[in-house]
Amino acid sequence: MSKEEARKQWKARVDEFLASGETATAWCREHDLNVNQFRRWVRKFAHQTVSENTSSPVGWLPVRVNESSIVETSESALIVHVGSVSIEVKSGFHPSLLKQVVRALAE
Numbered sequence: 001m002s003k004e005e006a007r008k009q010w011k012a013r014v015d016e017f018l019a020s021g022e023t024a025t026a027w028c029r030e031h032d033l034n035v036n037q038f039r040r041w042v043r044k045f046a047h048q049t050v051s052e053n054t055s056s057p058v059g060w061l062p063v064r065v066n067e068s069s070i071v072e073t074s075e076s077a078l079i080v081h082v083g084s085v086s087i088e089v090k091s092g093f094h095p096s097l098l099k100q101v102v103r104a105l106a107e
Contacts, residue, residue: 003073015043018097019097021093024038061106
């Protein structure tokens with residue numbers, strides 16, 4: 001397998017993992033992968049993404065709090081509105097996945 005083919009295969013694995021919401025340990029166990037090797041690839045792609053995105057302009061999104069839409073629940077959650085889409089973020093969320101989703105919606 002060429003280096004480019006291996007990189008594409010690992011990129012697909014990392015993307016699948018990020019979408020799963022599982023821990024790296026559980027996901028690797030399920031897919032019979034070495035967790036340390038997997039984490040190196042995750043870091044590599046995360047660093048690559050940051051490098052690619054630093055050349056684009058950074059902007060702030062407006063935040064509007066609507067007091068009438070606040071709902072009390074026993075589990076703490078945050079609802080993020082991006083355009084007409086709402087994302088409910090609960091404890092234990094995957095930060096880089098949320099970042100990717102918000103970025104995709106903002107585009």
